[in-house]
Amino acid sequence: xxxxxxxxxxxxxxxxxxxxxxxxxxxxxxTVYALSDKQQPLDxxxxxxxxDKGSIEIDQKLIGDADIIIFALYPLTFLDxxxxxxSLISPGTIITDVxxxxxxxxxxxxxxxxQEVEFIASHPMAxxxxxxxxxxxxxxxxxxxxxxxxxxxxTQKAKEICQExxxxxxxxxIAFITPEDHDDVIAFLSQLTHCIAIALMNxxxxxxxxxxxxxSFRDLTRIAxxxxxxxxxxxxxxxxxxxxxINEFENELDKIKVTLIENDQDGLRKMMQKSTIRRSxxxxxx
Amino acid sequence: xxxxxxxxxxxxxxxxxxxxxxxxxxxxxxTVYALSDKQQPLDxxxxxxxxDKGSIEIDQKLIGDADIIIFALYPLTFLDxxxxxxSLISPGTIITDVxxxxxxxxxxxxxxxxQEVEFIASHPMAxxxxxxxxxxxxxxxxxxxxxxxxxxxxTQKAKEICQExxxxxxxxxIAFITPEDHDDVIAFLSQLTHCIAIALMNxxxxxxxxxxxxxSFRDLTRIAxxxxxxxxxxxxxxxxxxxxxINEFENELDKIKVTLIENDQDGLRKMMQKSTIRRSxxxxxx
Numbered sequence: 161x162x163x164x165x166x167x168x169x170x171x172x173x174x175x176x177x178x179x180x181x182x183x184x185x186x187x188x189x190x191t192v193y194a195l196s197d198k199q200q201p202l203d204x205x206x207x208x209x210x211x212d213k214g215s216i217e218i219d220q221k222l223i224g225d226a227d228i229i230i231f232a233l234y235p236l237t238f239l240d241x242x243x244x245x246x247s248l249i250s251p252g253t254i255i256t257d258v259x260x261x262x263x264x265x266x267x268x269x270x271x272x273x274x275q276e277v278e279f280i281a282s283h284p285m286a287x288x289x290x291x292x293x294x295x296x297x298x299x300x301x302x303x304x305x306x307x308x309x310x311x312x313x314x315t316q317k318a319k320e321i322c323q324e325x326x327x328x329x330x331x332x333x334i335a336f337i338t339p340e341d342h343d344d345v346i347a348f349l350s351q352l353t354h355c356i357a358i359a360l361m362n363x364x365x366x367x368x369x370x371x372x373x374x375x376s377f378r379d380l381t382r383i384a385x386x387x388x389x390x391x392x393x394x395x396x397x398x399x400x401x402x403x404x405x406i407n408e409f410e411n412e413l414d415k416i417k418v419t420l421i422e423n424d425q426d427g428l429r430k431m432m433q434k435s436t437i438r439r440s441x442x443x444x445x446x
Numbered sequence: 447x448x449x450x451x452x453x454x455x456x457x458x459x460x461x462x463x464x465x466x467x468x469x470x471x472x473x474x475x476x477t478v479y480a481l482s483d484k485q486q487p488l489d490x491x492x493x494x495x496x497x498d499k500g501s502i503e504i505d506q507k508l509i510g511d512a513d514i515i516i517f518a519l520y521p522l523t524f525l526d527x528x529x530x531x532x533s534l535i536s537p538g539t540i541i542t543d544v545x546x547x548x549x550x551x552x553x554x555x556x557x558x559x560x561q562e563v564e565f566i567a568s569h570p571m572a573x574x575x576x577x578x579x580x581x582x583x584x585x586x587x588x589x590x591x592x593x594x595x596x597x598x599x600x601t602q603k604a605k606e607i608c609q610e611x612x613x614x615x616x617x618x619x620i621a622f623i624t625p626e627d628h629d630d631v632i633a634f635l636s637q638l639t640h641c642i643a644i645a646l647m648n649x650x651x652x653x654x655x656x657x658x659x660x661x662s663f664r665d666l667t668r669i670a671x672x673x674x675x676x677x678x679x680x681x682x683x684x685x686x687x688x689x690x691x692i693n694e695f696e697n698e699l700d701k702i703k704v705t706l707i708e709n710d711q712d713g714l715r716k717m718m719q720k721s722t723i724r725r726s727x728x729x730x731x732x
Binding site for chain 2: 285286304305307333335337345348349350352353354355356357358359360361362363364369370371372373374376377379380381382383384385386387388389391392393395396399402403405406407408409410411412413415416417420421423425428429431432433434435436438439440441442
């Protein structure tokens with residue numbers, strides 16, 4: 161193990177995800193520092209013993225002391241922070257993140273860092289429809305995937321440290337994937353599904369529908385409750401992959417429309433049989 | 447109460463829904479008969495005491511004895527059954543159903559029945575991704591809506607009987623709605639959501655995605671496991687309303703695409719804020 165009992169973590173950003181990381185790491189006995197641009201999350205984290213120390217300032221000592229820094233910021237805020245403060249990070253520090261897109265940030269971050277500071281990107285595929293440190297919950301990691309997206313600039317040691325971090329946080333599954341595959345997969349599995357939920361929730365104004373709703377509509381729109389600042393950044397940063405997947409999805413929906421227009425019951429049944437088989441295989445492999 | 451302890455029910459069709467009706471009614475002590483075109487569901491229902499008597503034949507005595515007949519058949523099978531056997535039903539019998547579309551069947555059924563037999567249509571908005579009597583489960587009614595769709599041909603007494611049936615079955619909510627509104631609402635809330643799930647499940651062939659899947663994709667594709675014979679009938683019978691709602695949904699998804707193409711973060715955020723508010727209100731009113 162590279163991560164030792166005395167390894168010091170600094171978490172930058174104390175929202176739902178930063179708070180949940182702090183909660184998990186402090187429970188395991190690690191020293192956890194935090195930076196936040198607001199006092200309230202720091203107070204909350206100190207009160208609940210999620211962190212040992214925290215600062216609302218760019219605290220040079222906290223930054224310099226950290227062995228591992230985890231950035232739990234929105235993507236553009238993360239980029240800005242690194243551009244302004246990278247020089248404060250000590251040589252030998254390992255940096256990782258929680259960002260939901262990878263290609264648009266990895267190279268920019270790696271370029272902006274001092275030579276002996278290494279950024280190994282990762283993405284905890286966990287979350288809630290709520291946000292803020294008050295909703296922190298380290299149990300969200302227990303059934304979730306932790307994706308690590310190394311580039312050729314990353315060392316074996318950094319990859320191992322990031323894997324250890326995923327294990328300490330308690331993720332069900334840890335996988336290595338290229339940044340390109342990550343952004344493609346995320347556009348399909350996560351961003352497209354959120355677009356569908358938003359469109360479904362917004363496309364019909366009939367208030368009285370609420371009275372008749374069944375489980376399927378509730379399931380499909382659960383994620384229509386969305387943090388608009390974070391997700392709009394993620395969608396726009398990943399727009400090429402996302403547009404590709406929206407178009408592929410609409411093409412598939414158009415195939416259903418054609419079977420309806422042509423009264424093609426056989427064609428419709430074949431699509432349903434295909435989706436049934438695919439969804440069943442999918443259950444087994446989860 | 448019109449429905450008395452000695453009221454005799456006949457259920458035609460012993461699939462998941464017919465079986466669940468039989469289960470609920472027999473538990474409450476009513477006499478329940480059943481007709482099925484297969485022996486196995488009858489044996490299962492008799493063994494589990496869901497029914498008192500059953501027949502694989504068109505049993506004139508069972509049909510003639512029933513006070514209330516519930517048709518739990520696919521829509522076209524229901525229409526065929528009535529055309530062939532309506533004359534066997536005793537005067538004064540009340541008929542209802544479980545069919546997921548209303549306009550395409552109500553008038554045809556009412557026209558085909560003897561004058562003193564009344565059809566009052568209803569739709570239990572409950573179900574599972576499994577089918578067959580072995581999966582019967584009367585607990586699915588406890589959180590579900592029971593929709594009754596009377597026409598001007600229906601008597602007050604039949605409406606009351608149908609409402610009593612919904613109460614006996616244990617539905618959380620019972621509502622009266624016109625057949626037109628029913629088919630429109632169902633096309634949106636139920637059929638469109640199933641189309642979306644099928645399209646999402648079928649639009650991407652990358653097997654390796656399974657390893658990275660989060661909850662949102664699982665939620666949106668749960669109903670992609672679908673009884674293709676039943677749902678293809680329902681989709682085609684209701685195709686005008688369904689096509690309207692698919693088109694409205696695609697238009698809304700296209701608006702998201704435009705914001706992406708134009709890098710319109712404000713526009714994107716407004717859509718997300720709208721869907722968040724709508725989904726939240728929706729939770730409260732459930």
